[in-house]
Amino acid sequence: QGQLVQSGPEVKKPGASVKVSCKASGYAFSMYGVSWVRKAPGHGLEWMGWISGYSGKTNYAQKFQGRVTMTTDTFTSTAYMELRDLTSDDTAFYFCARDRCSGSNCPRAQIDFWGQGTLVTVSS
Amino acid sequence: QSVLTQPPSVSAAPGQKVTISCSGSSSNIGNHYISWYQLLPGAAPKVLIYENNKRPSGIPDRFSGSKSGTSGTLDITGLQPGDEAEYYCGTWDMGLSSGVFGGGTKVTVL
Numbered sequence: 723q724g725q726l727v728q729s730g731p732e733v734k735k736p737g738a739s740v741k742v743s744c745k746a747s748g749y750a751f752s753m754y755g756v757s758w759v760r761k762a763p764g765h766g767l768e769w770m771g772w773i774s775g776y777s778g779k780t781n782y783a784q785k786f787q788g789r790v791t792m793t794t795d796t797f798t799s800t801a802y803m804e805l806r807d808l809t810s811d812d813t814a815f816y817f818c819a820r821d822r823c824s825g826s827n828c829p830r831a832q833i834d835f836w837g838q839g840t841l842v843t844v845s846s
Numbered sequence: 847q848s849v850l851t852q853p854p855s856v857s858a859a860p861g862q863k864v865t866i867s868c869s870g871s872s873s874n875i876g877n878h879y880i881s882w883y884q885l886l887p888g889a890a891p892k893v894l895i896y897e898n899n900k901r902p903s904g905i906p907d908r909f910s911g912s913k914s915g916t917s918g919t920l921d922i923t924g925l926q927p928g929d930e931a932e933y934y935c936g937t938w939d940m941g942l943s944s945g946v947f948g949g950g951t952k953v954t955v956l
Contacts, residue, residue, distance in 0.1 A: 723903075757945060759891075766848060767883070767891070767934050769945030783944045817890065829878050829938035831945025834902075836890045 724749035726756075726818050726837035733843045734808050741804040742840045744818030751799035752776045755821035757831055758792060758803045761839075762814035772821055772830040773801060781830055808844045815839040849874060850935055852948035859956045862925050866951045868918040868935030874946055878938045880918040882911055885932040885950075894933075895920060927955050 729743040744756060758770040771782035773792040780792050791804045801818055817839045822832040851869040858864045868880060882895040893902050895911035898918065910921045918935055935948040 759945075759947075761885070766950040767885075767936065767947040769936075769947065772945070781943065784942070819891075829940070831881075831936060831938045832879060832896065833881060833883075833893060833936070834896070835893060838890045 724820060724835065726820060726835070728816075728818060728837040728840045731841040731843070733845065736809055736844060736846055738808050738844075739804060739806040740808060740842050741802055742816050742818075742842070744801040744803070744837050746775075746799040746801070746820070749820070751794075752796060753824055754834070755824045755830065756792075756794070756801040757819045757821040757833060758790075759817045759819060759836075760814040761817070762811070765814075768814075769831055770803070770816075772823070774824050774826075775799075775801070776824045777826075779826060805842075808842075810844050812842065813844045815841050848949040849939060849942070849946040850937070850948035852933075852935060852951045854949070855952040855954065857954035857956055858925050860925055860927065863921060863923045864925060864953060866920040866922075866933055866935075866953070868920070868948050870916050870918075870937065870939075870946075872916060873941035874916075874937050874939040875913065875918055876916040877940060880911070880913050880935055880937045882909075882918075882920045883934045883936060885934065887931075891934075922953070925953075925955055929953055930955050 818837040819833040879897040898913040
């Protein structure tokens, strides 16, 4: 079935950057993509973007364009999400999720399962 | 505002049925699969339904999904106290070129 294990909680100051990792196991990493989704307190789920485990191609939500970078390390089957210029509005749980879309011609956000989540707190 | 529209809350007594609706448009639900997710406090989201009406292994058949046109529905029958959670619908929006979710529905077991 597979599993995604994310890195631990982070506390950052406004203006800083955070990089969250998501290590996959139990499946062929290159045959799937990874979507990143966040949930802020009192808000709903928010899709941030997607990266192909095969090609590294990315698709970012417009809201995060220019502020987020998603990458993968196929040797370690790990996906990364870096968010820059943090503000208090970025305080949230960040989730990676296995996405059934791994290529260019399929709709993203078709999620199979989720990582456990990483709490990112932005506070001065 | 969320691209997909869900009722903020639904409630029913144990053993009863609740139905959660998810309304979208032709650029999202009308042309793509809908999924449903359960969020329990302090836990990772769980996939309840994918590709409109399919259940992952381990998800009881008390949970069922359907889609018609630009709307989807999640039914939970035989409601249990452990079903108290937030439920979200999600899909792809080809106009926005983005994943989209509903605003979430809080299910309360009376």
